Amino acid sequence: MKLKLLFFWVFVTGTLVQAQNSGSISGKVLDKTTNEPITYASVEIKEAGKIINGGVTDEKGDFSIKNIPLKSYTLEVQYIGFKKYSSTIDFTSSKKVFTFKIALEEEATQLKGVEIVSERSTIEQKIDRKIINVGKDLISAGATASEIMNNIPSVSVDPQTNAISLRGNSNVRILIDGKPTTIEASQLLQQIPSSSIKQIELITNPSAKYNPEGMSGIINIVLNKNSKIGFNGSINNGVTFGKTPKLNSSLDVNYKSGKFNMYGNYGLNTGKNANHGFVKSTEPGEENYQDFKFNNNNTSHLAKIGLDFYWNEKNTISIYTSQNAFKGKGNSSTDVDYLDPTQPDVLQLFNNTNKNYTQTYNLDYKKDFKKAGHTLEFEVNYSNDNNKEDAAFTAPSATNYITNKGNNTLINLDYTNPLSETAKLELGLESRIENTKNNFLKDGAYNSDFAYDRNIYSAYATFSKQWGKWSAQAGTRFEKYKATADFKKVNENAATFQDDLFTLYPSGFLNYSPSEKNSFNFSVSRRVDRPSIDQVNPIREWSTPQIDSEGNPELFPQFTNSFELNYTRKTKIGSITTGVFYRRINDEITRTLFENPTNPEKLILSYANLDDNNAYGVEVSGNLEFTKWYSSNISFDAYNKKTKGVVANEYVAVDVTTFNARMSNTFKPSKNLRLQLTGMYRGQDLGLQFLRKPMWKIDLGSSYTVLKGSGTITARFSDVFNSMHFAFNGSKPKQQNGQFNWESQSAYIGFNYRFGAGKNKALQRKERDKNETQGSGGF
Known part of the structure; x- marks a missing residue:
């Protein structure tokens, strides 16, 4: 008992002595302009430049730091977008308590704190992706995401089908804000206004953290939003004049105060489009000329x-x-x-x-532990779409009514733990449940x-793991996949389809940075392309007389082993990235055209699996500033791609090299005026059935x-x-050739206005919205 009392007396005496020989500071941090409290501002106490204590302000802008030894220190308060506050504090036996009221002054370089859309788009090369920050040059390039994509390096959009491809391959996965969507990519890109897009991310060799779909990788479209203090936003209006005018408008607003950040975005895209084309068949005995005219009036x-x-x-x-919400009305004519002369024209x-x-609902919870970078994140994402098509044909006369309903539920759990300053562990679980139902009525009756x-x-x-100038990452994704399909048609036996697979998808990255100006990155991954709903759906998508x-x-699925090597060189005028890649593709899925077995005069455009194929290539991109102007x-x-397989009951093999180039130049004659000159070239491409010019x-x-x-x-004046x-x-x-034209030559005029006085906030928002790897080791 005496021993316990002795320990208690020593503890109380030590505490009193420490209190008598230590000081404390407290205070409030405010915005000098608005007099509002600043939350999460950094407060540091330094001795000879070394931090000895510190903290952050709470939601009321208050801070308090105790048990500070009685010495002389420097107090520093910092917050993004504001000038740093600094003051000397001298603690003595007679002056142990200090109280501050600190008003931070906004940096003069900020323009009212409003987030400004860059005049020209910029390209960032990161460890696992290429990021295109969308500037006004790309926004004015077209009214929709589809038109923007044609101006992105390594990306192309088929003007006939709107199918998107990356590095010459259409097996690419499209994400919106890092999330999958039930809408087919070809339709989705037509619905997103260009002015609603903030970034486009090209992830050509994703790590095991990401879903493995997409042989050529992932394209993630990031929509506008921000999280600045106060109320701010922007209005963007633009009109494209082709054969008819098309409107592209958007409104972005944001309000951040205390613990809440609220944001909203609305985009409108509406207008008429006129396209035309021809297909000339030179097949002996079946010579004909098909003339196509398409007119569409779409609003999104x-x-x-x-x-x-x-x-x-x-x-x-x-x-x-x-x-x-999307609504489109169209009419077209096909003249055969x-x-x-004995065969009647059509x-x-x-x-x-x-x-x-289409509607999407998302809930995300993010937990940050004491250790920096130690996080747990849980996310639920639900989306559904309801598509209806009402169509009428002549020659022969027929009506089609098609409904398509889809649901997609995604549940994620991600855990990140920096084991040390140079090592990091990431773990995750995911569940995806998808279903689609399609119903086809022909001439008002079930078909x-x-x-x-x-x-x-x-x-x-x-x-x-990072060691010195080297860093590496290795991982594996374990996936259980099960799919079932049921198809019923009048006068035919019901058909079913099942697929049940368990697969491993390993990935690895190795990075070497000999200096700040040079960086080498090697990556390898295994990926899969599962047939999409549209690719396996045997119900008619569209029809012409031919x-x-x-x-x-x-x-059945195709699997791809992908290898990639990139080198980034930073110079005084910017950065240049050079990369090479190789892909080994098993059971490649491709478009195929073959004779209709029930009507030899007609063709069926569908999909098929080919043999194992190879593709390799090189990419070079630079974001350079030669002079101030x-x-x-x-x-x-x-x-280069080597493709082989059976088409039209014949074994065919091709070996082709395709070249693409793009150059966007910006000139600055004055402080406020910018001029752009952009050119692009897409080389010819040879497939198993067609040569694209x-x-x-x-x-x-x-x-x-x-x-x-x-x-x-x-x-902007496009396609001069x-x-x-x-x-x-x-x-x-069959032997044939053709050409399709759209309103490529057009003029655009737009106006963007930014309002509000918000400032950037320091606290990061959820990382999964960016779908980007974070943390140590360069990953």
Whole structure:
């Protein structure tokens, strides 16, 4: 008992002595302009430049630091977007308590704190992706995401089908804000207004953390939003004049105060489009000339609203919903003129109305532990879409009514633990439940229906380590995949399809940075392309007098082993990245055209699995500023592919090298005026059935800043020489050639206005919204 009392007396005496020989500081940090409290500002106490204590302000802007030894120190308060506050504190036996009221002054370099859209797009090369920050030059390049994509390095969009490809391959996965969508990519890109896009990320060799779909990688479209203090936003309006005017508008608003950040975005894209083309068949005995004319009037509304709740410094809850409503009306004509006078010509008229409504709901919880970078994140994402098409044909006369409903539920759990300053462990679980139902009525009566369900359960583990100038990451994704499909059609036996697989998807990265100006990165991964719902759906997608387009329920997945090496060189005028890649593709999925077995005069456009194939290539891109008044984004790529397989009952093999290039130049004659000159070239491409001819164009643009930097007027003239069109030659299954034209030559005028006085906040928002790897080891 005496011993316990002795210990207690020693403890109390030590505590009293420490209290008598230590001091404390407290205070409040405010915005000098608005007099509002600043949350999460950094407060540091330094001795001879070394931090000996510190903290952050709470939601009221208050801070308190105790038990400070009685010495002389420097007090520093910092917050992003504000000038640093610094003051000397002298603790003595007679002065142990200090109270401050600190008003931080905004940095003079900020323009009212408003986030300004860059005049020109910039390209960042990161460890696992290439990021294109969308500037006004790309926004004015077109009204939709589809038109922007054609101006992105290594990306192309088929003008006929709107199918997107990366490095010459259409097996690419599209994400919106890092999330999958139930809408087919070809339709989705037509619905997103260009002014709603903030970034486009090209992830050509994703790590095990990401879903393995997409042979050529992932394209992630990041929509606008921000999290600045106060109320701020921007309004963007633009009109594209082709044969008819097209409107592209968006409104972005944000309000951040205390623990809450609320944001909203609305985009409108509406207008008429007129396209035309021809296909000439030279097949002996079947010579004909098909003339196509297409007119569409589309309107798309895209809205997104969200809320971030910063429960405290370590816990964040985020919710958002996006709503997309699309309505399109179209009419077209197909005029088939046969060379044989005994065969009657055909004129088919087509009218259709397409309505699609898609909604997404997302909940995310982020937990930050005491150790920096130690996090746990849980996310639930649900989306569904309802698509209806009402179409009428003549020659022969028929009506089609198609409904397509889909649901997608995604549940993620991600855990990140920096084991040390140079090592990091990442673990995760994911569940995806998807289902689609399709119903087809012909002439008002039931014709067929199609149901497709798939469940994917996966887990991943990655470990990264940095030592000196080297860093590495290795990981594996474990995935259980199950899919079932049921197809019923009148007068036919019901058909079923099943697929049940357990697969491992390893990945690895190795990075070497001999200096700040040089960086080498090698990566390897295994990926899969599972047949999409549209690819396996045997119900008619579209039809002409000569061709029916439909899916193939017999498709099976293709697997790809991908290798990539990149070198980035930073110079005084910018950065240049050079990369080479190689892909080994098993059972490649491709478009195929073959004779209709029930009607030899018609063709069926569908999908098929080919043999094992190879592809390799090189890419070079640079983001350079030669002088204060001249800068340029330059990129080119060349890739070779060897493809072989059976098409039209014949074994075919091709070996082709394709070259693409793009150059965007920005000139600055004055502080407020910018001029742009952009050119692109896409080389010819040879497939098993078609040769696609080269495509090229040149665009001119300008922008002028007004209203003391808050407004920008943009003008652009696209395809100056009206040279952009899609042309092809085909030999299988029939000899034919053709060309399709759209409103490539157009003029654009737009105005962007930014308002509000928000400042950047220091606390990061949830990382998964960016779908980006974080942390030590360069990963």
